[in-house]
Amino acid sequence: MKQSGIPSGCVIRTQCLHIRPGSSSQEHVVLVHETGIELHLNSQRIMKTQCMAHDLEHMALGFLVCEGILQHRSELQEVAVDTHAGVVKISAQIPEHRLQAASAVLRLASGGSKTGVIDCMQQKVAEGFKIISDATLSAEAVIRLGNEFNHYQGLYRDTKFVHSAALSDGSRILYHAEDVGRHNAVDKVVGFGFLNEIDFAKSVLLCSGRFSLEMVSKAARVGIPLYVSPAAPSVEAVALAQRVGMCLIGRARDDNAIVYASPYRIQNLHYDHPGS
Amino acid sequence: MKQSGIPSGCVIRTQCLHIRPGSSSQEHVVLVHETGIELHLNSQRIMKTQCMAHDLEHMALGFLVCEGILQHRSELQEVAVDTHAGVVKISAQIPEHRLQAASAVLRLASGGSKTGVIDCMQQKVAEGFKIISDATLSAEAVIRLGNEFNHYQGLYRDTKFVHSAALSDGSRILYHAEDVGRHNAVDKVVGFGFLNEIDFAKSVLLCSGRFSLEMVSKAARVGIPLYVSPAAPSVEAVALAQRVGMCLIGRARDDNAIVYASPYRIQNLHYDHPGS
Known part of the structure; x- marks a missing residue:
């Protein structure tokens, strides 16, 4: 079998925080460039x-x-x-x-x-855009919201075809939407938040699919400070979240999660340094 | 929690063929409309x-x-x-x-x-377009190719971020590509086939993600008669495959698969009728 022979420049290996209720540690992860x-x-x-x-x-x-x-x-x-x-x-x-x-x-x-939203965010980042929010979340709340989101059954149970997105105020899920595209599912919860004048600066976005630059750009564009997903991000999604001050949390499953960007939005974070 | 309250019109329940090596049966599946x-x-x-x-x-x-x-x-x-x-x-x-x-x-x-490819295929279907190919595959070959594709480790193992696509001649996988988008992964294997003058009418496309109307339109546009995936299709993807004569095989995992369209391309298919 011929393969496209992925060069090593397509991925990076980096350190992120692995959080569990009550403890945290550094962990190596591999991210794809887009x-x-x-x-x-x-x-x-x-x-x-x-x-x-x-x-x-x-x-x-x-x-x-x-x-x-x-x-x-x-x-x-x-x-x-x-x-x-x-x-x-x-x-x-x-x-x-x-x-x-x-x-x-x-x-x-x-x-x-x-x-369009990617081009727009790149311009805004160049101009120094930051998410204006002092919102934080405990590791316990991240795990609890992630589990509530992952265990929501909806259409996926029967069809194995749809993506889910949800909007939370940090303590409960306010709205849940499904669509065949994850960008559409995110648009649906953002549209709900906009119509109901929910303060995005105090919100958590949850989304089922991989979080690419486009997904993080969408959340950044409306000023959402916390993004939680059971899946993984790209290098560029992490870099954008870091620059605008969005806490990017992935692999949120069971009692584990990885914090890819802006860990200062996780409350009382203390972790074992390597070798300590 | 408010939910978007999915109406029943967004899905259909239909019968498809469940194939295993040596036997087949009818099975109910639920499909999403896009x-x-x-x-x-x-x-x-x-x-x-x-x-x-x-x-x-x-x-x-x-x-x-x-x-x-x-x-x-x-x-x-x-x-x-x-x-x-x-x-x-x-x-x-x-x-x-x-x-x-x-x-x-x-x-x-x-x-x-x-x-664009969706609009283009809808026009071609209205004009009576059919895939010109007499290619067929045994249930055993479907299961074997599906397993070879699913067990390919590549970048996904480390990153949990990429999609895979592959092109097969029905007996072995000829080429394998990965990308952050499944449409790009399919474009990559189609481009490889085009450059190397591979006969698409004798080819099998394998793809890791859900197969939407766009994915099936791409394969139909180049005349690929067999599409195998570990995932599930939409109602519209199944309808297009049926109309153009493409065999659409999903949920290809371990020794199981579901034939969603054009089962005449599966060799020696005999199944137990309900109640027999």
Whole structure:
């Protein structure tokens, strides 16, 4: 079997806090890098995605093939991957009518890639944006909320298909939503909070899926200071949370959780230093 | 706790084939509906997403709030949800400078929502598109490939963050790719197949995540006749696979799998009828 041969630059190994009720310790975790990549076809920008910056030639070609834009191997002229600039440039000899049809489809699909919030947050971070909140949570409350969220049965029990998100005031879950996409589930709880004028600066967001840069950007954009998930984050999600002052808590299962960013929002945190 | 109160119309209960080596039986499964929803703000279309058509008011508001377009409850004038037409219309009094900034961000994000392939496949299905392939697979081969794919360790073991996709000729896995998005992982294996002129009509796609309409549309667009996953599909993914002649196999774990569509591609299939 050929494999895409993941280079070591796609992941980092770092130390985070492992919390349990009554005790905490340092633990090594491995995080994946995600990056924004643009696809240019014959000098025109046609797509942007968050991905792992590896095997990008295949990814760009596969996208064009799945969209029906590129149909025959002989049409392909050149593929140039510039990982540093985050661009894959493809030159191809494609019949005008197919380019036009594809362009109509891509226009139809446009405006909804939902990466706008990432660009927006990157700009705000450059301007020095911080979440204005003094909210904190005890390790016990993190574990308890995580368990309440994980044990909520809902549609997932029967379908194995949906994601869940919830909004909490730190002591109880106020609202719970499900959707086929985790970004939609988060939008639903944020929309609920907005309509009901809930103070996001005192809220905890819980979400079932992996927390990518987009998910953390959404929470940061509305000023939520605590994010709890049974899953894991990317390097970039952790970096954003650290810079804006969001406490990012993952692997929240049973009586364990990992604090990936801003541990000062966990109350009375004392942990055994390595070798102590 | 308030919940979004999922209405029964969001799921269906249907019969599928449960296969094991040497035997098969009918089994009830529950599938989630997904649907394409457009968001219009002050009569302008600004976003499109695949979602569960429920709690759409919250979803649309949450999207606008996370993007920074809507900032105060008092700016909101009206929300009209037309589930039948698949449109949520929001009227809001938003300062011109914020609308312009948001519009720039949304334009930047445009062209990459990756739902183009869904629109494209819906048009092709209306024109009578079928996958041209006589490929079949034995139940034993499905189970064996599924296990080989599921036991591939790769990056997921350490990071709990990435999705996997693979391309097989029915007897062995030819290529394996990983990415933070399952659509990107599928693009990567399709791009590999395209570059190496692999005959998609004789191929099996394996993918780790839930198989939504977008995932099945991608495979259908390139003419792959068999799709195997450890996860579950949506109603619309199953309907598309059925119409184009793709065998959709989910919950492929250990020595079990569920055939959701086109069971004629499974060799020597005989099963016990209920009551026999």
